[in-house]
Every structure is written in structure tokens, then in C-alpha cells.
Amino acid sequence: xxxxxxxxxLLLFLIxxxxxxxxxxxxRFTPSAVDISVRRSFxxxxxxxxxxxxxxxGYERHRNLSAPADILSxxxxxxxxxxxxxxxxxxx
Amino acid sequence: xxxKLLEYALLSVRRRAGxxxxxxxxxxxxxxxxxxxxxxxEALKKEAGYSLGNLPDITVQKITGGRQQYIPAVSAEEIxxxxxxxxxxxxxxxxxxxxxxxxxxxxxxxxIFDPFLSKTMxxxxxxxxxxxxxxxxxxxxxxxxxxxxxxxxGSSEFSFQKPDGEYITLKxxxxxxxxxxxxxxxxxxxxxxxxxxILGIPPEYAADIAVNISNPQEISTAAEKISNLNPSFKVTTxxxxxxxxxxxxxxxxGLFLLFFTACILTFAVTVFDRLSGISxxxxxxxxxxxxxxxxxxxxxxxxxxxxxxxxxxxxPAAVIISLAYVYLMxxxxxxxxxxxxxxxxxxxxxxxxFDLSVLAAVFFVTVPVYTASVIIPSWRAASSDPGEVxx
Numbered sequence: 001x002x003x004x005x006x007x008x009x010l011l012l013f014l015i016x017x018x019x020x021x022x023x024x025x026x027x028r029f030t031p032s033a034v035d036i037s038v039r040r041s042f043x044x045x046x047x048x049x050x051x052x053x054x055x056x057x058g059y060e061r062h063r064n065l066s067a068p069a070d071i072l073s074x075x076x077x078x079x080x081x082x083x084x085x086x087x088x089x090x091x092x
Numbered sequence: 093x094x095x096k097l098l099e100y101a102l103l104s105v106r107r108r109a110g111x112x113x114x115x116x117x118x119x120x121x122x123x124x125x126x127x128x129x130x131x132x133x134e135a136l137k138k139e140a141g142y143s144l145g146n147l148p149d150i151t152v153q154k155i156t157g158g159r160q161q162y163i164p165a166v167s168a169e170e171i172x173x174x175x176x177x178x179x180x181x182x183x184x185x186x187x188x189x190x191x192x193x194x195x196x197x198x199x200x201x202x203x204i205f206d207p208f209l210s211k212t213m214x215x216x217x218x219x220x221x222x223x224x225x226x227x228x229x230x231x232x233x234x235x236x237x238x239x240x241x242x243x244x245x246g247s248s249e250f251s252f253q254k255p256d257g258e259y260i261t262l263k264x265x266x267x268x269x270x271x272x273x274x275x276x277x278x279x280x281x282x283x284x285x286x287x288x289x290i291l292g293i294p295p296e297y298a299a300d301i302a303v304n305i306s307n308p309q310e311i312s313t314a315a316e317k318i319s320n321l322n323p324s325f326k327v328t329t330x331x332x333x334x335x336x337x338x339x340x341x342x343x344x345x346g347l348f349l350l351f352f353t354a355c356i357l358t359f360a361v362t363v364f365d366r367l368s369g370i371s372x373x374x375x376x377x378x379x380x381x382x383x384x385x386x387x388x389x390x391x392x393x394x395x396x397x398x399x400x401x402x403x404x405x406x407x408p409a410a411v412i413i414s415l416a417y418v419y420l421m422x423x424x425x426x427x428x429x430x431x432x433x434x435x436x437x438x439x440x441x442x443x444x445x446f447d448l449s450v451l452a453a454v455f456f457v458t459v460p461v462y463t464a465s466v467i468i469p470s471w472r473a474a475s476s477d478p479g480e481v482x483x
Binding site: 003007010014015017018021022025026028029030031034035036037039040042044045046047048049050051052053061062065 | 095098099102103106136139140142143144145146147148151153183185187196198200202212213215216234268269271272273274275276277278279281300302328333337401404405408409411412415416419420431434436437438440441442443444446
């Protein structure tokens with residue numbers, strides 16, 4: 001019985017630790033309502049999509065709008081580049 | 093639950109600690125890695141989502157010969173006359189190549205006479221004086237860009253080279269709030285006239301036209317009507333842009349999913365190989381248990397408890413490792429894989445986004461594999477004649 005108690009305690013400790021860390025990170029790293037409002041206001045002012053993560057390539061920043069003729073931004077379900085292209089290739 | 097059998101299973105786990113520790117560590121690392129990858133991907137998706145919810149309903153561009161051209165601003169008036177169209181506004185914006193940092197700046201020109209401009213600008217900047225914007229020769233930039241300009245040139249002024257080779261020097265009148273960093277880091281906002289000069293957009297032309305529709309259900313009909321106005325018009329609805337981003341994230345996550353599938357298969361093969369060749373000692377143990385009166389069900393229950401001990405401890409341990417790695421440590425290594433390197437990248441704090449459905453999916457993909465690889469060989473051993481095994 002002793003081992004079951006030790007295991008039960010260990011399991012409980014792990015679950016409580018995981019739940020506590022989940023709640024802590026959720027509270028600490030979820031953007032506040034004010035921060036979200038700032039992001040939305042900025043987005044509505046410029047009206048442009050995307051994040052400033054990829055700014056080196058013209059076709060990545062403001063995808064669809066900055067390089068409309070680019071093959072990667074032509075359409076969301078492009079037969080040329082989409083993963084579904086395997087289906088069409090197989091059907092030929 | 094039979095506590096005596098659980099006690100026996102725990103003793104058995106302890107007896108073969110090396111084997112079980114190997115499975116526990118593999119299990120924990122695999123789950124933690126998968127959770128971390130999907131969490132970072134989800135966080136980036138969430139950041140992009142803030143910009144996607146505030147797009148104009150329809151964006152109209154002009155394409156001829158497969159290349160984008162500037163669209164006559166007068167086309168906005170034609171579009172406004174279409175039924176259901178709430179507004180059609182020519183926009184001045186574009187990318188400006190900042191060779192020094194090998195990056196693109198987004199130049200956006202705003203109508204300084206827009207009555208709502210002051211209100212929105214005060215929401216996104218700390219110091220705002222629209223009068224400054226009306227004077228011309230000033231710009232609002234992302235914090236990171238302002239810092240970079242200061243560190244390179246020693247002042248808050250930046251000289252943009254126009255397409256004709258001449259320079260326009262703009263002074264930074266304010267920076268955007270840190271909260272918008274992920275969207276605004278590379279953005280320069282100035283008045284429309286200055287932006288048009290920098291980007292080389294001729295007078296009476298625009299980069300594109302932003303159209304809003306009064307009834308969201310009529311967007312596709314309005315889009316069709318707009319594209320019928322002129323064969324060179326490329327009409328992009330906000331839904332298409334959202335689908336494109338979704339497609340991009342699915343594509344990137346799909347690559348990781350392939351990697352994850354390979355990991356799962358490796359895990360399954362390793363575990364199966366490790367556990368299916370049930371050792372002579374385990375066979376003898378099973379035979380002795382049966383000889384002293386245990387039935388096959390009890391033996392299998394003990395093995396089930398053994399696997400439960402491993403998986404039930406591995407899952408919370410993996411969640412702890414994943415949360416600590418992604419949020420407390422800010423995913424060193426993995427973050428770089430996802431967002432690469434850029435001089436203008438803002439200090440990106442990964443926003444909280446932990447998808448419990450991924451955790452559930454990983455659980456249902458891995459636990460049955462592991463449990464089956466424990467139970468099936470044990471069932472075979474428990475079905476054989478105990479006397480023969482002991483002999």
C-alpha cells in the first residue's frame with residue numbers, strides 16, 4: 001500500500017504542478033484587453049494583413065496584397081503549390 | 093481499481109527501472125517536443141489573427157501582364173456607385189527596400205483630413221500630434237525601427253530615396269505602442285502625399301482600393317460586380333486573405349506534422365521492439381504467477397497498470413516541460429526556427445496559446461500504441477502453459 005501512496009502523491013504533485021504552471025503562464029502571457037485593442041486599432045488603421053515577422057521577402061509581408069502576381073499568394077488553394085496538388089497529379 | 097495489483101505493478105516497474113525509465117523519458121520528450129512546436133505555431137497564428145480581423149471587406153488591385161500596376165483613384169468613385177458598397181477608399185502604401193538592413197519597410201500614407209484619424213492614432217501611439225502630420229515631413233514608426241534609425245544615424249530622421257534618386261527626409265514624430273510591435277515594427281505612417289512621393293505613385297493613382305460592404309453576406313456578390321467593372325481588376329476579399337494565412341500556417345504546421353508522424357512511428361517501432369521481445373525473466377514471472385493461482389486477466393491488469401504508471405506520469409511531466417520551455421524560457425532555438433532572423437524584428441513575447449486538443453490528440457495517438465505493445469506480448473506469455481515455461 002505504501003508504494004501506491006507514494007505513486008499517488010507523485011502523480012498528484014505532477015498534475016497540480018502542471019495545472020499551476022498552466023494557470024500562471026496563462027495569466028502572465030495572455031495579452032491584456034488593452035494590448036489587443038491597440039493591435040486591432042493599428043490593424044484597422046493600416047488595413048494590411050500579417051505580422052512584421054517576415055519583412056525580408058516582399059511576398060511574405062502583407063501576403064496576397066504586396067505581391068498579388070506571386071505564385072505563393074495567388075490563391076489559398078493553389079493547385080501549383082497547395083498540398084492538395086498530389087490529388088490532381090494522381091488524377092492525370 | 094485493485095490496489096494490491098497496482099502495488100505489485102509499481103514493484104514491477106521498480107524492478108525493471110532501466111527499461112521503464114527509457115520508455116518514460118522517450119515518451120516525455122516526444123510529447124513535450126510536439127506540444128512546444130504546436131504551441132509556438134499557434135501563438136504566431138494568434139498574432140497574425142489580430143490583423144486579419146480588421147481588414148477591409150474587399151481590396152481591389154490592378155494587374156496587367158501579370159504585374160501589379162497603380163490603380164486610378166477615380167475607380168473608387170465607380171466602385172462606390174455599385175449597390176451595397178459602403179465605402180471605397182484609394183490607399184497609398186507599399187514596401188520600401190531598406191538595403192542597409194536587407195529588409196522592407198511598409199510605408200503607409202494616411203489621409204490627414206480623416207476626422208477619425210486623431211482618435212485612432214491616439215489609441216496606437218504614446219505621443220500624437222496630428223498637426224505635426226499635417227505639416228508634412230514627419231512620420232510615425234514602429235519602436236524597433238526608430239531605435240534602429242537612431243543607432244545607425246544618431247538622430248530620429250530618416251532619408252528616403254525616391255524612385256527618381258532624390259531624397260525626402262522625415263523626422264520621427266512618434267512611435268507606436270509596444271503592444272502593437274508584432275504588427276508595426278517595420279511600418280512607417282506618414283501623410284498620403286509624402287508616402288506617394290517615396291513610393292513613386294503618380295498623382296491621381298493609388299496602390300489599391302479598400303472597399304467596405306454594408307451587408308457582409310453580399311461581399312461575394314459585390315466582389316463579382318467590381319471585377320466585372322474592369323478585366324484588369326484583381327479583387328481580393330478578406331476571406332481569401334484569411335484562407336491564405338490559414339493555408340500558410342497549415343502548410344508550416346503540416347511540415348512539423350510530418351516530422352511528428354516520423355517521431356511517432358520511430359517511437360512505436362522502438363517501444364514495440366523493446367517490449368515485444370518479452371524477456372525470459374518476465375515469462376518465468378508470468379508463469380509463476382499463473383502457477384500460484386493468478387488468472388490471465390490479473391496478469392494483464394498488472395501490465396496495464398504498469399503502462400498506466402508510465403503514461404500518466406509522462407503526460408503531466410511533458411506539459412510542465414513544454415510550458416516552462418515555451419513561456420518561461422521563451423522557446424530558445426525553436427522560436428528562431430519559426431521566425432528566423434531580422435534586424436527589425438520586435439522583442440516578441442510568445443502570447444499564451446495552449447491547445448488542449450493537441451494534447452488529447454497526442455494522448456490518443458501514443459498511449460494505445462504503448463499499451464498495445466505491453467499487453468499483446470504479455471497476453472501471449474500468459475496464454476502459454478506455465479509448467480512448460482517454468483521447466
